[in-house]
Amino acid sequence: MNYRLSLLLILIIIAACSNNKKPVIASTDTVSIHKVWQYDNVRSSSNNPGVIGKHLLDLTKNDTLHFSYQSIKGIATAYSYRIAHDTVFANNKAAYKIIKLTGNELELYTLFKSDSSKGGKDSIIMVYKTR
DSSP: HHHHHHHHHHHHHHHHTTTOOOOOOOOOOOSSSSSEEEEEEESSSSSSSOOOOOOEEEOOSSSSSEEEEEEETTTTEEEEEEEEETEETTTEEEEEEEEESSSSEEEEEEEEEOOOOTTOOEEEEEEEEOO
């Protein structure tokens, strides 16, 4: 009898909890890197981050990245790419670390050799917005 009562109590609790589910609300702001991203700004650890022009990153395809400058209409350079963990590899070379990804913003970090007289390395964070 105790067994049946325990089983009945568990079934009642499960049934009561199943009615407490919140409805899933579809969001139009999807978090995906597979979009067209428009360059917004750059942050650098040095005072001279170099020249970074207004450009677009088209990541809508899962294997081909299209890079184009906004000033040159219709001409885009294609690179093969893949994403592993939090790094974007372009042409099988580590290119950018993803440090922030939201529905409308992407921040990519890169480390590169600086042309300064110090001969050191510099890092920049490029900020993109959805187009």
